[in-house]
Amino acid sequence: MLVVTRKLGESILIGDDIEIIIVEQQNGKIKIGIEAPKNIKILRKEILEAVKSENINASMKKENIKLDNLQDILRNNSKKE
Amino acid sequence: MKLKTLVKEEKIEIRKEDIITFEKGLYGFESIKKYAIIHNENNPFNWLHSLDQEVCFVILDPRHVDENYDFEIDEETLSFLGADETSEFLLFCIVVIPDEIKNMTINLKSPIIINRKNNKAIQLILDEEQYLVKHKIVSEIMKGT
Helix, strand or coil, X not given: CCCCCCCCCCEXXXXXXXXXXXXXXXXXXEEEEEECCCCCCCCCHHHHHHHHHHXXXXXXXXXXXXXXXXXXXXXXXXXXX | XXXXXXXXXXXXXXXXXXXXXXXXXXXXXXXXXXXXXXCCCCCCEEEEEECCCCCEEEEECHHHCCCCCCCCCCHHHHXXXXXXXXXXXXXXXXXXXXXXXXXXXXXXXXXXXXXCCCCEEEECCCCCCCCCCCEECCCHHHHHC
């Protein structure tokens, strides 16, 4: 991993098309600006990890699930609204 | 092909046109590319079942939970799916069902869209902040009733 120290307003260039700029720093939080082509996905890491983990959760223990029961719950939920 | 599933006793016939291809797989299951949707009569809940491994998910069109559910599909995604603005898509989100099924949640943050024309699919992660990874299907108020 490359570790680089930057001051406010300074940038890092990645490849030909990506720029990371340190925009603001306050209370232990750092505001980072990212210039990148639209086809590059930019995500907060914890969100990606949460989605992966949720998918894995969702794939477990299917044997006892009856879709009819789920449908009943959904129906009851909308009736009450 | 006949598919032996985790969710039905008998094998299920899967036609070529039923096969859904996730070129990038699902998050956490990137190596699994081929799935089929197993429908259940008039039930809005369906199974998304892998064709090459014993993996399956309960899926639901999120508009059953939030009728205003909406998001932008960007150019890159349209292009990836071989689609354009006129294309029709199927929209699903994955449901997590805990032991107490009333506590089930749906991942609104990460919908699955399927191009109906070619059955190419992708799981997205939305920028929209109002959509949660763990959206409760049964609202807290209802549970108490």
